[in-house]
Amino acid sequence: MALIVKKFGGSSVATPDKMRTVVRRVLQGMQEDDKVVLVVSAMGDTTDELVSLARQVTSKPYGREMDMLLSTGEQISIALMAMAFKEAGHKAVSFTGAQAGIVTSNAFNKGRILEINADRVTEALDEGNIVIVAGFQGMTDDGDITTLGRGGSDTTAVAVAGAVNADACEIYTDVDGIYTSDPRVVPNARKMEEITYVEMLEMAKLGAGVMQPRAVEMGSRFNVPIHVRSTFSEAAGTMIQEDYSMEVKQYLIRGVAEDKNVAKVTILGVPNKPGHAYRIFSGLADRNIDVDMIVQSVRYANEGVTDITFTVSRDDAALVRDVLTAMQGDMNIEDVLIDQNMGKVSVVGAGMAGHPGIAASMFGLMA
Amino acid sequence: MALIVKKFGGSSVATPDKMRTVVRRVLQGMQEDDKVVLVVSAMGDTTDELVSLARQVTSKPYGREMDMLLSTGEQISIALMAMAFKEAGHKAVSFTGAQAGIVTSNAFNKGRILEINADRVTEALDEGNIVIVAGFQGMTDDGDITTLGRGGSDTTAVAVAGAVNADACEIYTDVDGIYTSDPRVVPNARKMEEITYVEMLEMAKLGAGVMQPRAVEMGSRFNVPIHVRSTFSEAAGTMIQEDYSMEVKQYLIRGVAEDKNVAKVTILGVPNKPGHAYRIFSGLADRNIDVDMIVQSVRYANEGVTDITFTVSRDDAALVRDVLTAMQGDMNIEDVLIDQNMGKVSVVGAGMAGHPGIAASMFGLMA
Numbered sequence: 001m002a003l004i005v006k007k008f009g010g011s012s013v014a015t016p017d018k019m020r021t022v023v024r025r026v027l028q029g030m031q032e033d034d035k036v037v038l039v040v041s042a043m044g045d046t047t048d049e050l051v052s053l054a055r056q057v058t059s060k061p062y063g064r065e066m067d068m069l070l071s072t073g074e075q076i077s078i079a080l081m082a083m084a085f086k087e088a089g090h091k092a093v094s095f096t097g098a099q100a101g102i103v104t105s106n107a108f109n110k111g112r113i114l115e116i117n118a119d120r121v122t123e124a125l126d127e128g129n130i131v132i133v134a135g136f137q138g139m140t141d142d143g144d145i146t147t148l149g150r151g152g153s154d155t156t157a158v159a160v161a162g163a164v165n166a167d168a169c170e171i172y173t174d175v176d177g178i179y180t181s182d183p184r185v186v187p188n189a190r191k192m193e194e195i196t197y198v199e200m201l202e203m204a205k206l207g208a209g210v211m212q213p214r215a216v217e218m219g220s221r222f223n224v225p226i227h228v229r230s231t232f233s234e235a236a237g238t239m240i241q242e243d244y245s246m247e248v249k250q251y252l253i254r255g256v257a258e259d260k261n262v263a264k265v266t267i268l269g270v271p272n273k274p275g276h277a278y279r280i281f282s283g284l285a286d287r288n289i290d291v292d293m294i295v296q297s298v299r300y301a302n303e304g305v306t307d308i309t310f311t312v313s314r315d316d317a318a319l320v321r322d323v324l325t326a327m328q329g330d331m332n333i334e335d336v337l338i339d340q341n342m343g344k345v346s347v348v349g350a351g352m353a354g355h356p357g358i359a360a361s362m363f364g365l366m367a
Numbered sequence: 368m369a370l371i372v373k374k375f376g377g378s379s380v381a382t383p384d385k386m387r388t389v390v391r392r393v394l395q396g397m398q399e400d401d402k403v404v405l406v407v408s409a410m411g412d413t414t415d416e417l418v419s420l421a422r423q424v425t426s427k428p429y430g431r432e433m434d435m436l437l438s439t440g441e442q443i444s445i446a447l448m449a450m451a452f453k454e455a456g457h458k459a460v461s462f463t464g465a466q467a468g469i470v471t472s473n474a475f476n477k478g479r480i481l482e483i484n485a486d487r488v489t490e491a492l493d494e495g496n497i498v499i500v501a502g503f504q505g506m507t508d509d510g511d512i513t514t515l516g517r518g519g520s521d522t523t524a525v526a527v528a529g530a531v532n533a534d535a536c537e538i539y540t541d542v543d544g545i546y547t548s549d550p551r552v553v554p555n556a557r558k559m560e561e562i563t564y565v566e567m568l569e570m571a572k573l574g575a576g577v578m579q580p581r582a583v584e585m586g587s588r589f590n591v592p593i594h595v596r597s598t599f600s601e602a603a604g605t606m607i608q609e610d611y612s613m614e615v616k617q618y619l620i621r622g623v624a625e626d627k628n629v630a631k632v633t634i635l636g637v638p639n640k641p642g643h644a645y646r647i648f649s650g651l652a653d654r655n656i657d658v659d660m661i662v663q664s665v666r667y668a669n670e671g672v673t674d675i676t677f678t679v680s681r682d683d684a685a686l687v688r689d690v691l692t693a694m695q696g697d698m699n700i701e702d703v704l705i706d707q708n709m710g711k712v713s714v715v716g717a718g719m720a721g722h723p724g725i726a727a728s729m730f731g732l733m734a
Contacts, residue, residue, distance in 0.1 A: 016424045057386065060453070065461055068446035069447065071442075
């Protein structure tokens with residue numbers, strides 16, 4: 001007997017036909033006594049269509065109401081998937097994020113999972129159901145519906161796997177595993193059989209795209225093995241886990257990642273006094289802006305001021321400008337420069353530490 | 368200061384443009400300190416589209432999952448309506464049926480409202496919000512989403528009005544009030560300024576169509592005046608209330624109603640013993656089948672058996688056959704005949720009692 005959480009993304013459940021394919025695949029792969037939780041996303045373009053509806057009503061990001069709207073996408077999927085399993089003769093029941101006991105912070109549009117009260121899911125599994133949980137959503141302690149932001153369904157799947165103590169979490173996707181680099185960019189990229197949470201986290205944070213970093217962190221925290229594999233083939237994909245299960249050749253460099261969605265922010269002339277950087281970054285944190293690399297440089301000509309440069313997701317650039325403009329006069333900041341035309345290339349690998357010259361090779365290749 | 372619950376149906380909120388029209392109308396009609404709860408249905412054809420999606424997955428009526436699916440329709444409406452009010456500069460917040468505290472029975476697809484814990488609605492009103500509640504839905508004590516069946520949004524509106532002790536409940540619709548008969552069938556039908564709950568209940572039960580009988584019952588129970596009026600005009604419609612507020616000419620006949628959605632069921636040869644009719648009708652009640660007129664006749668030739676005839680909604684005819692077929696052998700029933708090709712015409716009016724000859728006139732007209 002195994003207890004497996006399987007996550008299927010929006011393209012895997014885009015039509016009733018595709019849903020039936022998922023149902024067949026899940027049922028064929030089940031041994032007797034296996035228990036299965038399915039986490040599914042909204043069908044195909046549903047989320048985009050809902051966003052477009054909202055845009056016809058307002059251009060403003062009303063977080064709570066947007067989450068009320070967007071969460072219907074997954075709710076539609078889970079209801080239809082449960083019907084599809086029943087139609088195929090298997091007991092099934094669907095749960096919204098709230099019904100699955102997923103409690104989140106009240107950061108609308110980017111809720112974080114605080115805890116999961118999985119009693120209802122566990123009971124339904126014990127009654128012989130395939131349990132279908134809406135990805136990407138949860139509910140605050142106040143009873144407000146939240147969504148988890150980009151890639152939230154991966155996070156839901158891994159978190160639920162942790163909460164029900166699943167043997168593994170399978171992430172079904174349109175690629176067949178994690179590659180050493182983006183195969184669309186680097187033709188000789190290799191698929192990895194295994195990768196550790198820590199390495200994957202570096203890869204994911206750096207924009208490798210396949211797995212959401214929060215989901216990988218969640219896997220590491222609950223020690224849930226995550227199997228990233230193809231929706232369209234039975235072949236094994238890549239297993240993300242605590243350590244290698246077999247002798248794996250220790251590559252110096254584990255992977256190369258790129259991120260094209262970067263904006264660079266430079267704040268010129270910040271008074272060089274304790275508390276100023278704190279004030280800037282807590283102002284950004286209050287708006288849930290994720291700051292990536294930070295460089296602070298003191299000017300030789302004027303030791304009283306410093307320049308701070310950092311990177312953020314390009315999507316947050318406008319919000320960053322709002323936050324910084326609001327504090328500019330008050331803090332005597334000279335100027336704020338935002339360059340949205342940035343990218344980032346990173347090489348990942350624990351083995352690099354003892355091998356000088358990697359940075360030189362990289363700059364050589366880029367040149 | 369007045370506290371008003373206003374219900375807008377699916378055609379009134381079918382597009383973002385129509386939603387803006389509703390927002391303008393509500394805001395224009397508000398006095399300072401007025402409090403408004405809006406109950407809205409799913410946009411236009413959304414419910415039909417969801418049903419059609421489900422039909423592509425299964426032909427079976429999986430109640431719980433169907434309600435999970437259908438309830439998204441109203442959830443989309445309330446989110447967009449709240450955004451539209453905020454865009455117009457007014458505080459607003461949306462609540463699903465569950466969030467509005469609407470507790471229902473667990474009869475999926477035809478849930479009945481058991482109670483409303485309106486604390487959250489009241490708090491949000493006190494904070495100056497226009498509160499937008501999803502019609503047609505609620506949640507069971509077990510946390511399952513239910514829908515209330517046909518016309519459920521009217522029921523939601525009147526029940527919420529009762530729970531928050533509203534001054535009135537306004538039902539906005541595509542007709543401008545209640546008519547003495549269906550104006551599409553009877554050209555000289557007259558609009559009534561007022562009608563009592565009891566009269567309206569007769570009219571509604573008999574298929575007058577504009578108001579759901581459960582909503583009228585709810586209004587009578589909580590003594591909430593219900594104002595049925597046009598979405599497209601400022602003119603007063605028809606007020607449904609406990610008693611007439613002014614001298615209204617006491618018509619002998621208050622209205623004529625028709626119902627084309629009728630099936631007649633005849634059970635031949637039911638053993639004429641106590642408990643048999645009880646068993647039949649409780650079997651139907653267990654499946655939530657609403658039985659209308661009942662006629663029981665004893666055969667002169669064989670006093671040991673009786674024939675029972677009753678009418679149900681045509682939608683329930685197949686279910687009735689299932690229920691009766693299951694008990695036929697066990698109860699020695701001779702045969703079950705179901706005629707789906709029936710209609711019903713009724714005349715309503717408390718004044719008829721003391722005036723013989725009304726039935727004769729009616730049969731004369733029909734002939």
